[in-house]
Amino acid sequence: MGEVNCEGRSTQEINAEIKQQIKKGATEILVRNPGARHNLGVAILERVTIRLDGSVGYYCGGLIDGPNFEIAGSAGWGLAESMMNGQVVVRGSAGNGAAAAIRGGTVVIQQDAAARLGVSMKGGTVLVAGNCGYMAGFMGQKGTIIVCGNAGEAFADSMYETVCFVGGRISELGTDAVVEQPSGSDAEFLDSTLAHHLPPDLRKSKPAGRDFKKIVSGRKLWNFDKREWKTWQEAL
């Protein structure tokens, strides 16, 4: 396993070293002492596992296509933003805009996610074992958001085709968000996704798939229409 020690080095040097080790054929890299630095592991495009043994700052794993990230601590804003493929797992919590605009892959947050989780998602899956903050799923286009705990205000606002599941309470639904009864296959999907991505102990403390609420777009904002004036008034 390759190793990169962040102490005393700039982000540019750390990322260059990670890329150098990947070039030399490393398939697993331990990044020690990340010290909540911003922009660690940005734009990694290879199938490689990167373990960070502490907390990371903004945009960790941003713009990646393929790698696995395991973050032992918490993550700052824009975790894995615009990721195309791969998997990013955070043992702690994540700041604003986690998984924003991702097009594929999976983001797992084992504690809580702050505001604007999965905003403008275009694909992929985000799984939050804890709670999420304000405006999660805003303008989500595709992909799936799963929140095992409670969701904050303006949840799933102005969405296109992102599908959301919430295990706990929703403080307030966003404009044009509607709650649906999850189907049997939704429950199966939730059970298998949670079993696959969460450690057994953590999984045990979360609701069963059939107990989640499903939230989708009411499609009233998809096309300008005077009959939906009230909805538009809230959205614009």
Next chain:
Amino acid sequence: MSDELQRQGRTLQPSGIFQPAVIEDIQTKAETGLYRIRGFGTLRQRRWATFDDLTFLPCSLTRIPLEGYREKCSTATVLGKRHASKPIRLDIPVMITGMSWGALSYNAKVALARGASAVGSSNTTGDGGMLQAERENSKTLIYEVLPSRYGINVHDMRRADAIELTIGQGAKPGTGGLLLGSKVSDTIARQRDLPVGVDQRSPARHPDFLGPDDMIIKIEELREATDYQVPIFVKMGASRVFDDVKLAAKAGADVIVVDGMEGGTGASPAILQEHTGIPTLAAVCEARAALEDCGLYGEVQLIIAGGIRDGVDAAKAMALGADAVYIGTAALIALNCNKALYVDDYQKLGTEPGFCHHCHTGRCPVGVTTQDPELMQRLDIDQAAERIASFLRVMTLEVQMLARACGKSDVHDLEPEDMAALSLEASAICGIPLSGTRKIFGI
């Protein structure tokens, strides 16, 4: 006035407030229940100071002109020297602005790329990502990163020659993009990960940063993603330009793009086009002052956009402090926009050649702003590319002509002292003496 009234020698007195256009506007809103959306940019008669309120002061005895055909006048333009290891090097200072594939047809996008490349200029992607053919046909391609992140793709980003982080546009600062359902075809929906036929709105804010402090980190992320090679542009609509430009420069932008209120658009609410932002002339002056104020004038390059029509506007923008200009609408017009072809189709849209601003409908009679395969066919890519190249060449010749007449061997040496103001407003805004007075008004 009807013929009958004219025969009777009677004139009609319209209300000064509720003029016929206002009456029509109110009644349309009453019928549709929607605010008005259209393309093209402001339709107002400009009563504010514009580039037309300035005139050049060519050499006579105080300064010596260059010989038009013999003495060199450089147009080479370098952008992004501040941090990038590979700044953009263009042969001319007139560039094609970001217009999305979706707002524009495939043929228009490819023609712009080819035409710009033929004369050593650049092309820019748009809200919807990069088109493969656009990359293949662009010598220099700027990749926009917009709030919507439609079509965002790290591989495309890494194939670009510069990144443009877009905060806003001149036609509608503070709001997101718009693409009406008639243009969200199968192909465009796939490219943007959207359902076919939706009236697509884009968010106004980026999903992963809010203010200038976060933007510093965002810019670093973009540099990491592109190995610190390509310049990072920051584009903004012109509102509080003096402060916004300083913030962008301090956040680490290599190049700042300021798009004035005359800026064009594929589709926006009409009131935003008419009543938001400040004019391009005012914007360039504030932007320059901002860069001077923070000691970064010359180090951070400035691109000005918004209603640039010809080499004269470009030369005036450059004399006031721009390193280069972006053109959008003028390039579309060179492609054939508003040309008297397929006149029946203009009439079906309720307009005439020369008056069209119907890009939002997706029924562009000349194949420029449509996704309809039949309409798109009307724009022959090779011929259109040739027209773009010719237009860019002429614009460049016009800038050079003015620069030579002012005694400059490089178009970038044009300066405010090369001009006089023709109105008090322009004098005050630009800090240039009003012609005939030797006085700068407003100071």
